[in-house]
Amino acid sequence: xxxxxxxxxxxxxxxxxYTLVAIGLTLVFGILxxxxxxxxxxxxxxxxxxxxVMQSTGVHYFIAILASILVVAALGVLMxxxxxxxxxxxxPIHDKIAAIGLVLFFEALVQxxxxxxxxxxxxPFDNNISIAGVSMTSQxxxxxxxxxxxxxxxxxxxxxxxxxxxxxAMAQNREGAFxxxxxxxxxxxxxxxxxxxxxALAASLxxxxxxxxxxxxxxxxxxxxxxxxxxxMGSIPGAIVAGLLLGMxxxxxxxxxxxxxxDMIAFLLLIVIMTVRPKGLFAKGVY
Amino acid sequence: MHSLKKSxxxxxxxxxxxxLGACGSGEEANDADAKSGGSGGSGGxxxxxxxxxxxxxxxxxxxxxxxxxxxxVEDINEAGGFEVDGKTYTYKLETIDDKYLxxxxxxxxxxxxxxxxxxxxxSPHSGGIYAMQVFNEMEDFIIMGYTSEPxxxxxxxxxxxxxxxxxxxxxxxFTEYEMEKFGKKIAFLPTASxxxxxxxxxxxxxxxxxxxxxxxxxxxxxxxxxDFQTIVANALEEKPDVLFIGGPSEPTALVAKQARDLGxxxxxxxxxxxxxxxxxxxxxxxxxxxEGAISTTPLIHTEFPGTEAYIKKYKENNDRDPxxxxxxxxxxxxxxxxxxxxxxxxxDTKAIMAAxxxxxxxxxxxxxxxxxxxxGEDGGFGSMLRIAYVENGEIQxxxx
Numbered sequence: 060x061x062x063x064x065x066x067x068x069x070x071x072x073x074x075x076x077y078t079l080v081a082i083g084l085t086l087v088f089g090i091l092x093x094x095x096x097x098x099x100x101x102x103x104x105x106x107x108x109x110x111x112v113m114q115s116t117g118v119h120y121f122i123a124i125l126a127s128i129l130v131v132a133a134l135g136v137l138m139x140x141x142x143x144x145x146x147x148x149x150x151p152i153h154d155k156i157a158a159i160g161l162v163l164f165f166e167a168l169v170q171x172x173x174x175x176x177x178x179x180x181x182x183p184f185d186n187n188i189s190i191a192g193v194s195m196t197s198q199x200x201x202x203x204x205x206x207x208x209x210x211x212x213x214x215x216x217x218x219x220x221x222x223x224x225x226x227x228a229m230a231q232n233r234e235g236a237f238x239x240x241x242x243x244x245x246x247x248x249x250x251x252x253x254x255x256x257x258x259a260l261a262a263s264l265x266x267x268x269x270x271x272x273x274x275x276x277x278x279x280x281x282x283x284x285x286x287x288x289x290x291x292m293g294s295i296p297g298a299i300v301a302g303l304l305l306g307m308x309x310x311x312x313x314x315x316x317x318x319x320x321x322d323m324i325a326f327l328l329l330i331v332i333m334t335v336r337p338k339g340l341f342a343k344g345v346y
Numbered sequence: 347m348h349s350l351k352k353s354x355x356x357x358x359x360x361x362x363x364x365x366l367g368a369c370g371s372g373e374e375a376n377d378a379d380a381k382s383g384g385s386g387g388s389g390g391x392x393x394x395x396x397x398x399x400x401x402x403x404x405x406x407x408x409x410x411x412x413x414x415x416x417x418x419v420e421d422i423n424e425a426g427g428f429e430v431d432g433k434t435y436t437y438k439l440e441t442i443d444d445k446y447l448x449x450x451x452x453x454x455x456x457x458x459x460x461x462x463x464x465x466x467x468x469s470p471h472s473g474g475i476y477a478m479q480v481f482n483e484m485e486d487f488i489i490m491g492y493t494s495e496p497x498x499x500x501x502x503x504x505x506x507x508x509x510x511x512x513x514x515x516x517x518x519x520f521t522e523y524e525m526e527k528f529g530k531k532i533a534f535l536p537t538a539s540x541x542x543x544x545x546x547x548x549x550x551x552x553x554x555x556x557x558x559x560x561x562x563x564x565x566x567x568x569x570x571x572x573d574f575q576t577i578v579a580n581a582l583e584e585k586p587d588v589l590f591i592g593g594p595s596e597p598t599a600l601v602a603k604q605a606r607d608l609g610x611x612x613x614x615x616x617x618x619x620x621x622x623x624x625x626x627x628x629x630x631x632x633x634x635x636x637e638g639a640i641s642t643t644p645l646i647h648t649e650f651p652g653t654e655a656y657i658k659k660y661k662e663n664n665d666r667d668p669x670x671x672x673x674x675x676x677x678x679x680x681x682x683x684x685x686x687x688x689x690x691x692x693x694d695t696k697a698i699m700a701a702x703x704x705x706x707x708x709x710x711x712x713x714x715x716x717x718x719x720x721x722g723e724d725g726g727f728g729s730m731l732r733i734a735y736v737e738n739g740e741i742q743x744x745x746x
Contacts, residue, residue, distance in 0.1 A: 175405035177596030269572035
């Protein structure tokens with residue numbers, strides 16, 4: 060029973076990070092109509108900025124996260140302006156090529172500036188706690204709490220504010236949004252900014268548990284793609300449910316079946332869901 | 347839109363032309379060098395090929411191996427090169443990224459042989475070495491392999507060098523130490539690479555023969571996972587006394603940390619890929635969490651005649667301690683140089699292979715970052731067993 064609870068907790072931590080990354084990915088999908096491969100690069104840079112800000116200025120972890128969120132959000136906007144906006148009328152394949160180019164560029168850039176070494180982010184939340192036989196560090200609890208709060212606030216923003224509503228409108232029907240006078244450029248920039256901010260937040264939360272290194276974006280983005288596909292492209296509730304589902308599948312699969320097969324179990328899940336619901340769990344069938 | 351595409355295409359063409367131009371002029375310069383050198387008693391350049399992971403999750407490891415090689419090449423060239431059969435040669439290092447993928451290593455090796463006429467190709471991973479062994483005798487180049495995998499020298503390949511000590515000699519001393527200190531139950535959590543699996547497979551019979559029991563046996567894929575809490579919790583559920591861990595130093599250190607976070611108090615038997623000092627560096631700079639760990643001796647705790655000078659030289663350009671990988675690469679190029687001198691040739695691969703043992707014995711004392719007492723018939727460098735363990739928060743070197 061203790062092991063079960065421990066693995067539920069581990070699954071929640073994993074799932075929270077996947078969810079945060081996947082929501083950013085799914086939001087941008089609404090604008091680009093392609094998966095943004097460069098999202099992993101934003102995650103990567105988010106981790107490094109937090110680390111560098113903490114190391115060079117000695118500020119508190121939370122302030123470093125805030126700085127990282129601002130930097131990466133700005134980078135997201137730049138990406139939209141300089142790369143994706145000029146390509147908006149070209150075939151989707153151009154967006155894809157551009158996104159892959161961005162990933163390669165940013166990974167090489169990070170490697171050039173900060174080197175290939177693995178680095179560890181040390182935060183004030185490294186202490187151990189044990190509740191009902193489940194061992195955890197405060198950092199892991201922080202990951203879960205922040206993820207829940209962020210998702211809640213984001214949902215409120217998208218549902219209750221005008222800007223949020225225009226983002227949703229754009230994702231559902233681009234022409235329709237134009238007709239009612241939504242400023243497409245502003246919405247696109249806004250979406251990229253939110254997506255970047257979420258990536259930076261996820262990276263900053265996960266880095267103290269993992270490590271900071273040039274390939275970290277790769278690893279998480281693969282999982283986030285699976286989450287977005289399972290949840291349904293462009294669906295936020297889908298990303299939340301699928302993120303937690305994948306996290307749980309990984310920890311439970313590793314525990315009760317075999318660690319060596321846990322990825323297989325996750326992809327088996329993907330195949331089953333795709334077979335039953337080809338557009339994903341929560342697809343709205345907009346595209 | 348159309349004009350944009352046109353201009354893009356135009357600039358692309360321009361870029362390609364520029365690159366081609368640059369390549370062309372580079373080659374001409376080299377040719378000129380070689381020609382003018384030939385007339386003046388100099389033999390020109392000897393190409394050293396390198397194919398290793400310079401991007402991706404293993405990039406850090408690849409860079410480290412390359413650093414040692416670069417320092418050696420710089421040193422030798424700055425000292426005016428080396429003399430073989432009356433002619434003076436310098437080294438030229440050609441590196442290609444293989445992303446840790448054996449198939450890429452093979453392709454890179456072909457390129458290095460065909461384009462650069464390389465006779466010596468370094469690779470720091472067993473997969474890549476095995477891939478090159480398929481054709482290296484036919485294409486006539488020597489593999490300078492950095493892997494402790496005993497299998498690479500058991501293939502009977504005539505042009506193959508193994509630089510670090512084989513790992514199978516660590517199995518018994520590691521097992522004896524951990525078993526005596528902590529107990530008979532061990533959980534296996536090695537890296538999921540071929541090398542990790544082979545290590546585990548060889549350790550298992552040794553552990554069991556001494557009356558021990560393997561209570562958990564799974565592996566961690568460091569190229570896919572970054573959080574190990576799940577698998578570590580599962581392993582600890584079997585109440586092991588010792589954990590067998592290994593892989594790249596830093597993530598391996600995280601595995602150890604997460605085990606301690608989950609309340610593990612036993613010892614760690616650590617594969618030779620991970621280095622204690624590098625692990626400690628990400629664990630707050632001390633050995634507290636690694637209490638009871640046994641592994642190979644970190645370079646900074648090694649005392650051979652040339653070790654100190656090498657560490658100093660390395661630190662001039664890097665703000666961290668060098669690892670064994672870089673040092674072994676450094677030494678190996680000097681051994682290769684001595685072997686060429688002894689063979690009296692820079693391209694007769696068979697003669698150079700046969701002269702390796704003599705080369706190791708001729709290694710100048712100030713270059714002995716590691717002492718290489720001999721090079722075996724199979725091309726394996728013989729080295730002394732170097733084992734260290736952590737006791738009371740400090741590294742202790744085991745006398746053997």
